[in-house]
Structure formats: C-alpha cells, structure tokens
Amino acid sequence: MNLTICKLTKYYNNQLVFKNIDMIMEAGNVYGLKGDNGSGKSTLFRIIAGLEKQTFGEVLYNKKKFDNTVQRKITYMHQKPYMMKKTVFKNILYPLTIRNKIDEKDIKKTYKIMEELDLYKFKDKKAWNLSGGEMQKVSLARAIIFEPEILLMDEPTAHMDKKTVETIEKMVIKRQRKNKMLTAIITHDTKSLDRLFDRVYYL
Amino acid sequence: MNLTICKLTKYYNNQLVFKNIDMIMEAGNVYGLKGDNGSGKSTLFRIIAGLEKQTFGEVLYNKKKFDNTVQRKITYMHQKPYMMKKTVFKNILYPLTIRNKIDEKDIKKTYKIMEELDLYKFKDKKAWNLSGGEMQKVSLARAIIFEPEILLMDEPTAHMDKKTVETIEKMVIKRQRKNKMLTAIITHDTKSLDRLFDRVYYL
Amino acid sequence: SESTKKSTSNDNNSSKKEEINSNNDKSAKEKKSIILATTTSTENSGLLDYIIPNFEEKYGREVKVIAVGTGKALTMGENGEADVLLVHAKSSEEAFVEAGHGIKRYDVMYNDFVFLGPKEQTLIDEESSSAVKVLTKIAEEKGTFVSRGDDSGTHKKELSLWEDSGIKPEGDWYVSAGKGMGDTITMADEMEGYTLSDRATYLSRMKDVDLEIVAEGDELLFNQYGVIPVNPEKSDMINKNGAEEFVEWILGDTCQSMIEEFGKEKFGQSLFVPNGK
C-alpha cells in the first residue's frame, strides 16, 4: 500500500507542530523519519495511523482516504509501549486471536518470534513487570506478528541493546521480502538501523 | 559521597536478576553502566536509590548504610519519566520548593536550565502533553536542579536528539566541576556519552 | 365453590378475567389480590399476620398489606392506590366517605389510647387522670412529650386532645418526631418523656422499654378502628369484589372472634376489642 501525504498541517490548540508536509512512501521500501524532539514525528505517525486528526491537508492510502479496510492493514507502535494486563505470551498472540480461531500454526509462530527476541523465558510473566527494553520487544513482536501492510515504529530501539537491534534489522528485512510491505521507523539513533532505510525523511 | 556495593543479589519472586555484584563508585567520577535488556541495570540503580530492597548483599554510602541523610543526597531518574500534574515550569522548580522558600535565584536557575534544554517555550504547558523526548528533558532538568551528590540516570538520552545529548554532556561535565559529585548513567548507546565515562561497568 | 359464586355475581371486567382464572384453576394465587392500606399499629402489633391468613385461604385471595400512617392511608384511598382501608381516625374517615372517596365506613374493633411515661415518674398522679388534665400538667411542668407528628390516627387524636385542653403545644419540651408508633415509643423511652400510644403497640413493646401507663380510661381515649372499601370510581383498577369480600370477612364472626383471641396468651389480655357491625 502506498502513502501520499500532502500539505499536512497540525496544530495542538493553536500551537503549531508542523506545516504543509508532503511525503510519498511506497510499498516495498523502508523509510526513516528523523527530527529534533518535538518536531512532530510521533504526531505524524499517529495521524497516518488514524489515531489523531490533522488540522489541514490529507493522507491518502493508494489514493483513497482512510477507512476501516486501511485501519486493518496499518499498525503504529507507540513510543511508550503499552502492555495489556495479560501474560507476555498472550500479549504477543493477541493480534492473531482477533482474526480467527487460534491454531497450532499461530502458536508456533508466536513461540518462534519470542525465541528470536529471547522473550521465551518470560512466556507466562505478567507483561507489566518487564523491563523497559523487554516491553519494547513485546510491543514490537506484537506488531510484527500482526503483519500489517504499513508498519509505523516510533523509536522501537530506544531502550534496546545492540544484539536486539540487529535481530530487529533482520526481522524488518525478512518482512520486506514479502512485496507490498511498507515500513517506516522513527529514530534518533544516528548509526544502527540506517542501513535499512531506502530513504530518510527529516522533520 | 562514595558508593561501595558488595555481594549484591536480587531475586524477583525467586527469579534471579543478578548475583554477587561488587562495585565501587567514587565521588568526582562519572560511571557508565551497560548490559543487555533485563540484565538488571534499572534494578541495581533502584536498589542504590533505596527504592527497592536487595535480596542479599549490601550497598554502603561512605561506609554507612542507607538512611534519610543519604536519601536527601541521592536521585534516581526513572527510565520511564514521570510528569507531575503541573506545568513544565513547576515540574522543574519542584525540588527547590521543598527545601525552602523560593527566591529570585531559584527562579532564575530554573529559567536558565529550561533555556539550555530549550524547554522555555513550554514553560506553562501541561507536562503530560509533552513529547517523549521533551519529558525526558524535563525529568533530567528536575534531577540536575536538585543537585544531588549521587545522580543515577536510567537511559536519559534514549529518546533525545543529538543536539540535546551534547547539551547534557556539557551539563554533566559542569556538574562534575563541583567536587564530591558522583554521576552514574545507564545507556545502550555505544557512541555518544562514552567520552564522559571515567569507567564503565557491564552487567 | 364460594369463590366462583362471588366472581360470577358481578359485572366489572377485571373480575371477568377472574372467573376464567378461577374456572381453570382455583388456587389462591390466581385471584386478583387486594391492597389493604392500614396503620403501623395493626401490623407492628402482629394482628394482621394473625388474621389475614384466614381470609386468604377462605377466599383464595391475597392481601397486600401496606402499613403507613392513617393520613397516608387515607391519601392512598383518595388516589385510588388502595382497595380497602383499615384505619383509626373516625372523624377523618367520615369526612373521607362524605367526600365520596369511600363507599361506606364500618366499625371493626377498638382499643384505647394510653399515656406512657417513665417508671417512677411523679408528674402525673391519680387525680390528673383525665386526658386533658394530663396534657395540661405535662405542658405546665414542661415534661418532655414525644408526638407522632406524622398525621397518623394517633397524631390526629393527640392534636384533638390538645385542642380540648386549649393549649398550643410548642417549645423544647414538645418533641415532634414524624415517625411511626413503634419508633415514637422508642424515642419517648430514650428521652424519658411522655407519649400517647395505642394500647396494642404499647403492649407489644412493653418488654423492651422502661415506659409504663401513667393514665388511661378517659372515654376521650377511645380508639375506634374502621374499615372502608374505596370507591371504585376512583380508579378502574380498584378490586371492588376483593374489597367487599374483605369487609364481609372482617366483620364476620370468625374474624371478629380471632381478633378477640389475639394477644390473650401473649399479653394476658386481648389487644383489640371487636365491635364489628
């Protein structure tokens, strides 16, 4: 799914965040989004994901406006990860449960991703007792397993150790192998991840 | 104030976090603390700051056990910053208000630090509406202005842009000029900040 | 059976239903129940629990007892919220029938009001036994007097007595409670004051209060209970037959003798004296 952002402007109670942003993001690519604190990166992603309303301008998904079908194909990973009041396993499995009955395949899939991010040992742990980085891992796993066509990650690696960052790079690359997947990542980190980006936007 | 950590061990309901840690941190130095996610960095800091009880071992402050006088000289910056239900200005000013009546000097001091971190424009903004990085700035400013002898920062730069990281380096260096100040910083970031550290511990 | 005869012998539609009911099933619950609005004294003394079951199995009709002050009971009748009233404020009752709210008023039973006061009280003695004298004495000596103050039959009676004594009761000594008889007795006991109560309620409360009868017997203290079937024109939901049955029954010999019996073994005397006519 392709994204076209034109003349996007956002005010929070008449305090300007950004103005007349134009961007194009095409399926199959990985985009980086950088900018100073408060430049509006998260806000932009939240607007794209339909969590917030822009003040002016519009976002088009394959030339169409935002609607339920888009909603189902897009995921935004919050900058501050939210853990459901469930075990780690159930947290990660959740996106699959809402589609249809869980089968062996789903469980396997979940276990696999947990192992990759070495969360398996926390399988039955209460997710809200995890460490900062572990929480980010969980919310990432949850987003990846959902397999959205558009994946918006808000500083996913902020609290993660080097090892994990590399794992994630691998995952993103793997994900991109399927065509028509679009991934966009906000990061302040100047070195790692960069090699993933087909293009970097600055706010 | 010097820190001596000996044979420190922590279990969360009989799940081991770390075991028999020995460390010495001396006033006048800046220490880095690194380690994988879940290696127990935050937990260690929280124990040092007296927010959590260790399972075994002990932490000595100038050879003395933790007590109120220590409490008053030590600050821990949470990994997930907490914003008081106040304006940005009042958030940062707070540590001074609890000591004694606020005077011109205090106000000036607060304004100065806000300008350094360019938070001044948010002076009267509700702190909980700030962006992730802005919140980290506020909680950092709050900690610095408190001028603790021991300052424990838990991934302070995770969400911060490059520019700000440099400002923070400057602040830490300035802070260290006063003698008997001890600063310890948790970070996953492999490049920046490193030049600050007199010594780096790994968990 | 009797019940079917009753329901066939009438024309109002609500009981046409009954007829059908009672034909295919004559069990008690099937016949339209009646709402009896009465005073707290008849329920709190336990009389109704004692006699009502007899009516229910005899006529196969349930009685829903709403125990309120006489004032409210009359209002309920006036609004057609109740089918039949069992109350004790003769003058108001007659006015009620006059105004066409009720069909007719029948005497059912009586007992009497008694003045209660603390044990070993000295204020009231033999020669001040007449109701008016008692009240005058209390008023003069400013002895605490707890009044129902709830527009109930007892309250109406008390007010009329003050009327007769020509005293306007007011001041700290005159406590207007706005409560039922039982609670008022509790309060009088608690405040070591005087009050006017119907004998039945007093006897049923005797065991747990330090009050005793300080004056009784004045014919002014006569307490007549009357039954009034509410005028069916008040509301098309009024159960006319039920009301008639109830009146017929309560004035009947069986019930009258039950009233005579009630309380004898427990209190050594009957709480109400039947005089149904």
Add this chain to the structure above:
Amino acid sequence: MKYILEGFFEAFKLILSCDTEVYQIIGFSLLVSMTSTIISSIIGIPIGFFTGLHNFKFKDYYSRILFTMMGLPPVVIGLLVALFLARRGPLGSFQLMYTPIAMIIAQTILVTPIITGNIFNYTKEHGPIIYEVSKTLGCEFWQRVIFLFQEMRIIIFIGMAQGFGRAISEVGAIMIVGGNIKGHTRVMTTFIAMNNSMGNYGISIAMGIVLLTISFFLNTLMYRLIERDIK
C-alpha cells in the same frame, strides 16, 4: 451491648433455622439487587466507556452531574418511581406498584449512575491509550469494546461491587415502591427497618450481619472471576 452479641447469636439461628420466610427474604433481596445491578451495568458501562473516551462540549458539566447523580437520595427516587407507577400515574395501567419490577426499576435508577461514574472516571484517564492500541491491532468495533472490557475488568468489578452494595443496602426507595409486603416485596433492609420499629433489635442486627456476609462472599466470588493474571 448485649443486643450486638445477641445479634451474632441470632444471626446463626437465623441461618440454621430452616425458617423459609427468612430464606425467601434473603433470596428475594439478592434477586432484586442483582437484577438491578446487571441492568445498570448493561446501561452504565457502555455510557461510561463512550463518554469517557470522547471529548464533547460541557464534558465537565456532564461529569459533575454524574457525580451528583451518584448521590441520588433513595427516598426521592422511590417517590418519583411511585408517582409514575401509581394507579393514577402515567404508567398506572401496568399495575407495577408494590411489585418486584417496581423495586428493580427504582434500584436500577439508583445504581446506574454509580456504575457509569466509576467507568467514566477510569476511562477518561486510561481509556484513550487502550482504545488506540486496540485500533492499531486491527480490532473491529466489537473487538475494541471487548478489549476495553478485558483491560478494565478490575474497575468494572469495582463499579459493579459498589453498585450492588448500594442496592442491597438501601431501604428508602425499596420501602416506598415495594411496600415491604410480607411474602411479596419484603427484603433484608425493609425487614431490618420494620423489626427496628418493632423493637426486635437482635433480629435486625442478625439480618444485617447476614447481609454483609453475603455481599462479602459475592465480592469474593466476582473478584475470583476477574482476578486471573492480574497483580
């Protein structure tokens, strides 16, 4: 003093005595109050969610009105319901006065604001992020609602427990619309009130103890149901 001990003693007698009337009163109270609580939840929880999540004009007037309604006086509710259901009243033809239905109506009016208020407050603070997450994970409308339920089950429990507690313990409304009719509309509280004015303090306290014991065990039961994997 002695009444209180006596009360405990009587409480046991009451339970053990196979006095069907007592059981019937207890069962009936539970029936009425539970029904009202459930109806109130069905009305109140969605309203709480909705008004908590969305921003609308006069939202804080709304919230203050809600708080005020949480303190609706039972007697007033009872009276109003009575006026509507009375034979003379607009709904008189249904003949609901002095029936369990009337009691349930009154208690529902009493309890709904309590449940709504609890849900509303919590949703206002925690709802948005929860709702956002459910959206980003591709939940359909109904799945979002279910998601909210799951994540808020604690506060929902608290709200319902509070509502039920209010219902089972109030006497003002239920006395007026129920009429405390023996064998029909007599519940624990009206039973207590009546025995009070009859001077049977022991049995009043006994029934009070029974009442509290029951609602404690009900809370425990409900709590167990939602407790699973929560701190």
Add this chain to the structure above:
Amino acid sequence: MKYILEGFFEAFKLILSCDTEVYQIIGFSLLVSMTSTIISSIIGIPIGFFTGLHNFKFKDYYSRILFTMMGLPPVVIGLLVALFLARRGPLGSFQLMYTPIAMIIAQTILVTPIITGNIFNYTKEHGPIIYEVSKTLGCEFWQRVIFLFQEMRIIIFIGMAQGFGRAISEVGAIMIVGGNIKGHTRVMTTFIAMNNSMGNYGISIAMGIVLLTISFFLNTLMYRLIERDIK
C-alpha cells in the same frame, strides 16, 4: 405526573418562601453531612494511602472487606450506633442520642469506607511511582504526603464528592439516631421521608430537587478548587 411539575413549582416556593424552618433544615443537613465527610476524609485518606502503598498479607482480603464496607446498610449502622449511644448502652452517660453528634458519628461510619476505598484503589495503581518520585526528589515524610495529595487531588475530590453524596442522601441511619425531631435533628432526607409518609408528595419532591441542586453546586465548587492546571 402533576406531582412532579408541582414539585418543581413547590421547590421554588420553598426557596423563595422565607420559611426559616426550611432554611434551617437545609443548613443543618449540610452541616451534618459536611462534618462527617471531612472527618471521614481525615480518617480515610491516610488509611487509603497507606494500605494502597504497602504490600501486606491478606491485602486482597482487606480490599474485598473494604468494598463490602462501602455498602454498609445505613439502617444497620443507625441501629448499632443507637445501641451504643442509647441510655442503657455503653456510652449512654454522654446523652448523645438524638443529637447532631450522634448523626455525625453514624454518617462518618457510613462515609469513611467510601472515601478510603476510592483512595485505596487509585493508590494501589498509581501510588508507588508517585511515592518513588517524591522520594528521589528528597521529600521528607510530610512532603511526600503533600506530594501524594497534590498528584491525587482528582481522585480525592471524587472520593469526597461520593462520600458527601452518600451522606446527604441517606435517610436510614440519620432517622434512627437523629430522630427527625422538628427544629432539632430534622434534615432534608428525613423531612422528605416524613412528608412522604404523610402523603405530601409535592413538598417531598421539592425538597429532593433542592437537595440535588445543592450537591451539584457543591461538587462544582470543590471541582473548581482542584481543577487548576489539570486536563
């Protein structure tokens, strides 16, 4: 129906009519219920903080007992207080029965669990981090408490509003221990209940309307006080 309109009409008459008794009743109700709410807050808020922050054995039994106590039946409370204060009761010598003090005692018992419960629930979830921050910023014990107050002022307001609402609207307890004595211990709810039992529906509803209006404005007032710089 007509009663309800009549009620509104009477309500205005009631307020405008310089009937001192009415004013006196209203004022007295406020006095009693506010006093109880304040006392309950002084008792309940600290307990709520403390039990919410600390982990102790049987904490969840405690919380369920608390929820149960939030539904204490007014009539039972009234009865128990009465038995203690009665002439023959353990505290009889103080002669408190049928005095405002008795009413305040009863309502305090009624309201305290409500305030405690609200604070406890919120503290359990949000207290720890707040308390930690106050520690790390070098607050002395008292400053920490103040800090908790400031950060939790919303829920404190809600708790107190709920408690007051419960107090001002209950009739069961206050009727028993107060006695509804004209000119002495008569409050809005007992006034309503009494007129109700006398069939004066209009005036009952009128007083009900007055009651709700008053508690609405009180909520508004309190809310204004704490609202400052909160979303």
